[in-house]
Amino acid sequence: QQQVKQSPQSLIVQKGGIPIINCAYENTAFDYFPWYQQFPGKGPALLIAIRPDVSEKKEGRFTISFNKSAKQFSLHIMDSQPGDSATYFCAASRGRNAGGTSYGKLTFGQGTILTVHP
């Protein structure tokens, strides 16, 4: 059962474009929603994360938009650069406030391969 669904599978944009990657989740107990960036041959690295008490979070050129009622969240990359070409994963978990053994069990989306052409 895929609890976090991510789309599109792949995305090609020109330099300066604004790629948007979407994720939808099912488990209403999730309260921590990170995005990870992965370059070929490397492990995923945290890019930006959001909690459901806010609808938007910006860090540099990266923005997460969160819609709690629709159970959806998305990543926007402003002024995209060729160096942003990577695989992006959304994820969800019960965060540190959950306590117990539910903490930290990330459920990942399927991943989006982003290519930014010069």
Next chain:
Amino acid sequence: NAGVTQTPKFQVLKTGQSMTLQCAQDMNHEYMSWYRQDPGMGLRLIHYSVGAGITDQGEVPNGYNVSRSTTEDFPLRLLSAAPSQTSVYFCASSFLAVDTQYFGPGTRLTVL
């Protein structure tokens, strides 16, 4: 700090062989976990640990064993490798009080 380290980087096994994937972190993180990454499926949690001596199963635990005798190390054991275990394996760690997880560089395993 070296962060999260994994060995080996690449491994080829024959069906039925056993092996241990090593994971170590030098950040004094209580929480450690193992994921496998397969094309089109994202990363899936295999096992995790919230401290030395404490482990639990994740989403896809069958065919894998773990133990946590120290805070630093969290090895993943394949007792009898199967072709379905061909994957890239990632170890991750974090403080219990913080949500951010740090991933290692991965081990690419092929089972023939």
